[in-house]
Amino acid sequence: MSVPLDALYDQQLRAALEAWQHASTNRVVLATETDGWRFAFFRFDTTSADPLEAITGDIGVLSRDLVLQWASDKQIVPKLEYAVVHDVPHVSVNTESFAAQLLALVPAKVTKRAIQVFLKQRDSLLEDMKRPNLPSEVINWVYARSAGICEFEGCPAELFRDNLGNYGYYGYLAHIVAAKPKGPRGDDHLSAELAQSPSNIMLCCDIHHRLIDKVDPDSFSQERLKAMIATRVNWRTNQAATLSYPIVHALAFIGDIAGRTTTFSQHDARKALLAAHLTPVSERVAEYFLRDVQGGNDVNDPGYWANFLRVFRAQILHIHTAIRGDGAFGAQAQELAIFPLGNMPAMLLGGWLVGEARRVELFSFRRNPGTWVRPEDSEPPVKFEWAKTPDAEVGSHVLITLEITSEITDEALAAEMLSMPRIRIFPSTYGVDVVAPKGAMERFRNTCQEAWAYAVDVLHATEISICTIAPAAAIFALGMKLQSRLHPPIHMYQMAPLGLPFHAFTLNRHAISVPPHAPGSVLQLDAC
Structure with missing residues (x-):
């Protein structure tokens, strides 16, 4: 019969012994080591001699008083028995064999004097505690x-x-x-x-x-x-070591992806910050907009982004104000740390709102290990490039495609888009985590800067449309680059899984607008 030895604190030990004391079918034996500190109480069934329980632990004031009283009270049934052995079993092991040996010793009835000698001996061994x-x-x-x-x-x-x-x-x-x-x-x-x-x-x-x-x-x-x-x-x-780390405002731009609610771990975000040698200015990472109370990112719903602008109007204005130099994120820390995870147009909008007026550390959520902690850069490191349509006409409507997770083929684009001069931004290796390492993110941001400068400074684009298949952090980083004071209207498209991309919203210098242009479809950020 398997009877493991259990360890109890003083109060628990006394409670168990009191229960054993009041059952006449019990036979209780106290076994102690010779010149040792281990002890254990065993409970046997008087009818079968089978071991039922074995306990040890902290024989403190409560349990020792009960044991001394048990040893001296002649009215108690069952009588407490006593055996001195060479080795009491360790905690959690099966005591069946030891219990059989214990019964073979024919334990004697315990005396108060024997218990006092054991307790004094044990106290002497543990007095240094x-x-x-x-x-x-x-x-x-x-x-x-x-x-x-x-x-x-x-x-x-x-x-x-x-x-x-x-x-x-x-x-x-x-x-x-x-x-x-x-x-x-x-x-x-x-x-x-x-x-x-x-x-x-x-x-x-x-x-x-x-x-x-x-x-x-x-x-x-x-x-x-x-x-x-x-x-x-x-x-x-x-x-x-964290005392020497730069202090940052940590923000999370978290939304829903393809109709599924995303989760955000405060613990993992703080772990990522410390691993990056950054100290957050507050205990919690501030979480911002993008959660869809209507139940998901329905890319086939033409009214989705109009509703988005209505629902998150106050949040967008708050972020726009807070990011300024005299706003909430301007007084205590010059640096931002951002954790973006959500649908593609919303991530571009978040990056556009944050901009590059200060240093921003971007973290990319790694799907496979499920963490924000940055990995080491790959060997060989992933490179990022941009390519332009030959002989692009100056002063035209330009298409930028951000292709990090996979390629955006011509078949995935509308005919009108295919007629535009196109700038492609792509990696040497496609993947969901290619921008996660710090070095990779810096290389990617530099590439975005070059591509954007070509579109606005060389081509002098009158309008820019953007389509993306990329991790949220990559889209957010591109959005941060769209900061030319006189930038042309920027049209962000949602890549629809069952059809061609559809127009989500337009970013002007001082406003955000969504189609159709009805009352409430324009959010003014600054006075023109």
Whole structure:
């Protein structure tokens, strides 16, 4: 019969023993190690002698009082029995074999004196847990290493002040290798050698202190506890390094794609910022417009973008105002970090609103690993190029196609577009993540700058139409380049999966308009 040994805290241990105490069909045996600190209570069925449960843990004030009372009270049935053994099993292992050996020993009825001797012996082995007699230099070193926070994995407990705000040493300095050879993780040679070594001492809160030394020490090896300390040291080092990182306003332009609601992870965005050596000015990344309350990006609905402009009118005006030098993003940080993910026209609009008046770090969501964290640049690195129609006529309507994810063929374009001078922007290798590395994004933005300058400065385009098949960050980056003060009207098209591209909106120097040109279809940003 499989009966694993379970580890309980003092209050839980007492509650379990009280339940065992009130069942006359129980036979309860306390097994302790000779000159050791391990112990375990076993519950057997009196009718079959089968082991039913096995528990150990923190035998603190509550459970020790109950055990002493149990040992001296002659009225209690079942009687508590006692056995001294060489090795008590470790936590979580199957104790069936040990239970059989325990019964073969014919345990004796326990006496209060025997329990007191065991408890005194165990307290002596673990007395270094209460407050190790350590030099102040060692204590200060451990607190400094841990930043005064419990070093147990995932624990945020601050141990340099109490609940009333009083400052002091409120943690426990737990030995990894016990200060005594027979203590938790003790060693005949290392215990004395490492007793006052900071590398062997771990700052813990009360709960985790008792967990690793009293409740379940078998689950926490030297290697596991040292790894926790190493992780915390790495965390503290990284936190200190962030003090030198540029402070940025982090913004997320998140929308719906092809009728599906996208999600945004604040945790992953902060992870990406720190990996890029940037510190966000606030705890949360500000999330901006583009979520469609009407239920998705219906590219076949001619009224979709008119509704978009109506729904997000206030949001667009807010972003336009905030981005200015005296706006919300102008006072505290000169740099922006942007996480764009949404439908193509909306991403172009977002980039156009942000512009390039300040430095902007763009992050591209990587679909395959599902993260914003930038990868290393590929080898060989992806290159970006632009190509123009030969002998393009100056002063004409120009078509720009952004082809990063895949090629935009002639068959995918309307006849009117095919008659325009065309500028293609494309990579040496198509893909959804090709602009994700920092170096790749910079190369891509430079290429966009060259293509845009050719369209407005060389061709002197009267109008520009744009079609894109590209990651959101790439479209956003192109939108940022559309900043010539006297730029011509820019028509953004949505690539429809079941038909030819359709006109989403037009960007003028001071306004955004959507077809058809009815009341409410124009959003004025500035006075003309």
